[in-house]
Amino acid sequence: MAGFAELGLSSWLVEQCWQLGLKQPTPVQLGCIPAILEGRDCLGCAKTGSGKTAAFVLPILQKLSEDPYGIFCLVLTPTRELAYQIAEQFRVLGKPLGLKDCIIVGGMDMVVQALELSRKPHVVIATPGRLADHLRSSSTFSMRKIRFLVMDEADRLLEQGCTDFTADLETILASVPAHRQTLLFSATLTDTLKELQGLATNQPFFWEAQAPVRTVEQLDQRYLLVPEKVKDAYLVHLVQTFQDQLEDCSIIIFTNTCKTCQILCMMLRKFNFPAKERFAALAKFKSSVYRILIATDVASRGLDIPTVQVVINHNTPGLPKIYIHRVGRTARAGRQGQAITLVTQYDIHLLHAIEEQIKKQLEELAVEEADVLNILTQVNVVRRECEIKLEALHFDEKKEINKRKQLILEGKDPDLEAKRKAELAKIKQQNRRFKEKVGQTLRRQKSGSAGRGVGLRGPQ
Numbered sequence: 001m002a003g004f005a006e007l008g009l010s011s012w013l014v015e016q017c018w019q020l021g022l023k024q025p026t027p028v029q030l031g032c033i034p035a036i037l038e039g040r041d042c043l044g045c046a047k048t049g050s051g052k053t054a055a056f057v058l059p060i061l062q063k064l065s066e067d068p069y070g071i072f073c074l075v076l077t078p079t080r081e082l083a084y085q086i087a088e089q090f091r092v093l094g095k096p097l098g099l100k101d102c103i104i105v106g107g108m109d110m111v112v113q114a115l116e117l118s119r120k121p122h123v124v125i126a127t128p129g130r131l132a133d134h135l136r137s138s139s140t141f142s143m144r145k146i147r148f149l150v151m152d153e154a155d156r157l158l159e160q161g162c163t164d165f166t167a168d169l170e171t172i173l174a175s176v177p178a179h180r181q182t183l184l185f186s187a188t189l190t191d192t193l194k195e196l197q198g199l200a201t202n203q204p205f206f207w208e209a210q211a212p213v214r215t216v217e218q219l220d221q222r223y224l225l226v227p228e229k230v231k232d233a234y235l236v237h238l239v240q241t242f243q244d245q246l247e248d249c250s251i252i253i254f255t256n257t258c259k260t261c262q263i264l265c266m267m268l269r270k271f272n273f274p275a276k277e278r279f280a281a282l283a284k285f286k287s288s289v290y291r292i293l294i295a296t297d298v299a300s301r302g303l304d305i306p307t308v309q310v311v312i313n314h315n316t317p318g319l320p321k322i323y324i325h326r327v328g329r330t331a332r333a334g335r336q337g338q339a340i341t342l343v344t345q346y347d348i349h350l351l352h353a354i355e356e357q358i359k360k361q362l363e364e365l366a367v368e369e370a371d372v373l374n375i376l377t378q379v380n381v382v383r384r385e386c387e388i389k390l391e392a393l394h395f396d397e398k399k400e401i402n403k404r405k406q407l408i409l410e411g412k413d414p415d416l417e418a419k420r421k422a423e424l425a426k427i428k429q430q431n432r433r434f435k436e437k438v439g440q441t442l443r444r445q446k447s448g449s450a451g452r453g454v455g456l457r458g459p460q
């Protein structure tokens, strides 16, 4: 089998691969790297965890080292975490080049980002929304000369899901040169292939993993038929079983809504499981402080957390594609993994659709029903308690929103009011501190003069 050197990569890059533990190219890397080095556009479709990121990072770094300038490459990806993950691969593999990268994602300071962009980083890794905001509002940087446009999880970027990137992509595509190399990657590219081919017109090279099954072999995939009402008891039972069976067990549980995500997290914590929701917890989950991550589909794509042993689908995904990305969070880079999907009486057709797409029948998981029945009442009570607690939390939020609405009706700007309030509180605090200080000084002076008084009297 060809090594990285035989693919046309320079020795410094091959050395970097070795240092990272990448000894042999994976099939998607074998397929795509030579075509990209030849200057062709590329559409790469390969299973989750099969090394698609390095398949584009390596040839881009090679080309960058031959003609270094900024901004050389733009990578678009649907979520913040993925942007950070991709940037990390660029940084580690591109270390000998002194690579400068810049991450442009929502939730971070726009001004700082604009400054970074104006410094002409070699690689910009961005989520479409925030990058489009910069392009619309700032003229301190230009994408006019980029050599590479990469769209990671390309089908997600193009489909009109809960976050619709269409308008932002239009802005971005209008600001990059027509003469460029376009690289599109995903585990589920085939569904949006036609649209994607419109983007990659430069002798596009299409690479798809030749495999009868669309999920990896090392993944043990099972389903569990459960009545809707006892689903959570099964979940708790499964989590307990995995914790008992696996050493340092790490699990991702996928749910369909943020609310369920919150409730399940509260519930599992009540049972003393080390659980966290996705948003605050990713870094801690990666560093193993928490062993159970509960997430919605936002986290289902691309996240590369090698230690995940089990994925539990608390709901059956409505689309087979979502299933493929979710279960792909485990059994990555040749490791073993398990995926269990809870299927209620209403979701059997969804299970069949998944099986048809992945070209594999899932096996039923055997569970000791009596164990589940034993905890059923307790789990349902705890769940209800958590729901009530969450409602109370939302009640406070709603109160806050109503206050804001009232201010707007009064013709006031709620943000300005909040700022004014904060300033007032600050002034009050400063006044208090000042008074305290004056008081202290007075007391000191008083006790000092009293002391002197004694001293004066002393020698008499």
Ligand SMILES: Nc1ncnc2c1ncn2[C@@H]1O[C@H](COP(=O)(O)OP(=O)(O)OP(=O)(O)O)[C@@H](O)[C@H]1O
Pocket: 021, 022, 023, 024, 025, 026, 029, 046, 047, 048, 049, 050, 051, 052, 053, 054, 186, 187, 301, 302, 303, 304, 306, 328, 332, 333
């Ligand atoms: N040639 C290689 N040899 C060994 N490990 C590799 C190789 N290439 C990549 N990997 C490792 O495999 C893991 C998965 O890679 P990557 O995140 O690129 O997968 P992916 O195909 O993009 O998956 P997804 O579709 O879920 O985004 C990473 O931890 C990466 O370091």
